[in-house]
Amino acid sequence: MGLKVPRLLVEFILLGPEDDRRQLQDSPILGDVWVEFARQPQKRLEVLITPHREQAAAETANALNKLVPGGREEKDRTNIAYLQGIVAARLTFDELIRFVLPMTFWWSESRIADAMKDYLTNADTLFGELIETRREAENWLGDGSLAAVQDFETRRRFSVLTALLLWAAGQPENSEIERRTPKDQARAVVDAMRGKERAIVEALTNLFPEGLPPRLDMPFVWTVSLNRRATPALSRSVPAVKADAARTLFTVNCSQIVWAVIDSGVDARHYAFRGTTKDAKTGTVTSRVKRSFDFTNIREIVTLDNLDPERRDKRLATLLNKKLKKPPSTAKADEYLRLLAEGANEGRSTSWQLVEPFVELDTDDILNRPKTNHGTHVAGILAASRKGAEEANKAVPDASVRLEVPDWADGMCPDINIYDFRVLAPSLKETEFAIMATLQFIRYVNDRYSFMTIHGANLSLSIPHDVRNFACGRTPVCNECERLVNSGVVVVAAAGNRGYQNFETAEGVFEGYAAFSVTDPGNADGVITVGATHRFWPHTYGVSFFSSRGPTGDGRLKPDLVAPGERIRAPLPGNTWGDLDGTSMAAPHVSGAAAMLMARYSELVGQPRRIKDILCQSATDLGREKSFQGNGMLDVLRAFQSI
Incomplete structure (x- = not known):
């Protein structure tokens, strides 16, 4: 699972201390993605990628499918698929940073690419900022002092947190900290960082061994969010x-x-x-x-992974194992999956008539x-x-x-x-x-x-x-x-069933009614x-x-x-x-x-x-x-x- 980085520390690095924090962060990687990767740094996460307004979802999905290698085992597959206006993928954090981030409008327009280039050619710059960030976190988690906290530039916030999560993925699991208070959890991770700053920096600088990819004239990606879970709300x-x-x-x-x-x-x-x-x-x-x-199982049906005959063959056993209304033969089912994947690869919209036999x-x-x-x-x-x-x-x-x-x-x-x-x-x-x-x-x-x-x-x-x-x-x-x-x-x-909730503060847990909870x-x-x-x-x-x-x-x-x-x-x-x-x-x-x-x-x-x-x-x-x-x-x- 890797070293879990608590939400409190993620938000401190990304947004600043509670009493003097930004309300929004600038990167296209949305907050829920940062928090979930911090909680499970080694895991592939299901994400939804919103294409840039000038790019079709099919073009974005195909560009991503060509870049991200994935793996042969089911657990290592990216399972990239798209619908009108959205792309779904299973990505690790390093794949997100290496392949998706350079495809974003933010990367092409902001100074973050230049900052990353500086860090790759001069790791001492990032090393100094990481040391400073750790010290600021120690002060804030200790006596709550804000005196030492400097203005957090976007590139510093982003780069320090990225390096920390990349490093955390390779560390032993620390599940025991979940029984502690949020601030104690953050202190434990900050303590673990002490003396490891050089290794944390190298986790980021080693991510691009051949240098940064060139900026795109026409970016593909606008934002990356979690593929969220829905729950059942005479x-x-x-x-x-x-x-x-x-x-x-x-x-x-x-x-x-x-x-x-x-x-x-x-x-x-x-x-x-x-x-x-x-x-x-x-x-x-x-x-x-x-x-x-x-x-x-719609992802298994429309994924670009089905361009691979071997992967198609493995999926067919699962997809045809249900009691379908009009089950296609194995040969027909293989043909349908192939046609869906080829259509996606060519940028065509989803052929629902080919999907229908697998879902009815x-x-x-x-x-x-x-x-x-x-x-x-x-x-x-x-x-x-x-x-x-x-x-x-x-x-x-x-x-x-x-x-x-x-x-x-x-x-x-x-x-x-x-x-x-x-x-x-x-x-x-x-x-x-x-x-x-x-x-x-x-x-x-x-x-x-x-x-x-x-x-x-x-x-x-x-x-x-x-x-x-x-x-x-x-x-x-x-x-x-x-x-x-x-x-x-x-x-x-x-509307949802979140009108009455438990709230956790430094003083403990209390219950109350929640406005704005739809x-x-x-x-x-x-x-x-x-x-x-x-x-x-x-x-x-x-x-x-x-x-x-x-x-x-x-x-x-x-x-x-x-x-x-x-x-x-x-x-x-x-x-x-x-x-x-x-x-x-x-x-x-x-x-x-x-x-x-x-x-x-x-x-x-x-x-x-x-x-x-x-x-x-x-x-x-x-x-x-x-x-x-x-x-x-x-x-x-x-x-x-x-x-």
Whole structure:
């Protein structure tokens, strides 16, 4: 693992001491990348590379693929892949500095390249700055003195920290410091630096044995960020938002509406999702989960690594091991991967028709039942129907083995159709790239048929936003959500469950409510962002304690509204039911409301911003702060009456 460098020391070197620090750093390597490489200096990290505005993602990916050697073993592969506007790669820290940094606009425009050249030809310069930085850190960590701290120039900050992390990767692990306070962790690393300054300097100067690469007239890279992880953020909740009354009074039929549930997977075999039509071949009742796609392995499908026949062959065994709906033969699968890689190498956009056979699952196969509850529960709040279980029970004379049919079993839209998109794997994985691929695939599906096949998307997901990396609402996943909204698709996202947090200070740990805690993709402007409230007494209890608070970091009103999110009963995999909590449960209530509006008023199809406006303006004021409740609690009946 190498010597772990604590975040406190990283921020001291990169930004300055706490009492006299810059708020932003200048390098294209964003703060979360620095911190994660400091925590795991030997590891390959999943990063997202934003191309320079004058370069296509394909050109950037191909340029990087030609430069970075990677390795033959799976653990050493760079796995470079791209989508519209973004490139993903698995890189070590030295690869990031050697190959990616010289491709950046910052390198070509700033004086950092000249400074690095100076360090390579005169290591004593960097040696002196490293000694000075260590002394300043010792003073600050000792008595907190700032007297000795000089102005930190960008090139000094960058070069000293780069040298430290390169050196740390080759040192023994120091996991025992994690049990210490943040300042004690920093002191331990500073102590380890003493007397090793020359070795630290050489870790950087030896990185370019043949000298620095020439500056590019046309840089490829704008920024480098982490490929972030997303986490999952019916009882009487449907009557609470008056959806049952709206269905009755306005005769709403959602059978022509299709909603994407982007989550951990939906159990299509659950009786709550049974439809009313029978399969012409088998005679069995079909599921309203019309299609299911697994995007958790999208990188393995679109990576430029597949130009290598040997690597393709190894990947095929994994990709074809799933229960696919229309599995291609091994020869065809190899051809598809080769064509995808060759297309990427030639700078063409992703051929989704070649991706589709690798990601579409057989919804009838029990082996495709999701391993976790979250996605099925979310889909059930939106689409559960008691009719499926009731029909099945008629054929079972023994009451003891009949299916459970709880009261209020109908979801928001008991006749809506679902597209299941799986982006959350049972194990922790970097998922932002997979989410973006899914959003682009939805646009492809709608464009392919020249009409709105998928009307909306529910993202009960939470990705914390680091304010020093991107402007709020301008992260890669937020930008992709905006593109989907602009294409005419309603996008509903959970606000996140970070409204009440633990905070660690020098005086210890304390708990409290957290403003500005809305997570991505809920920070995207065009998305309908949903907080949580109580399912029975929303006026009494107001906004749930865990529900993320607004406003956004750049001052916009979020969440947009709230809906029930506490102890919500809905289907779980395996024909069972259960209660879950969170803004993840609140979001599908709003997805259902949006679907009902489109089902009743077809002119609203393809008008996501108009639908958002209707739902927000008709919400019921709970008497709480706007930054807590947004425009208020979802009121479906009032939304219908307002049109």
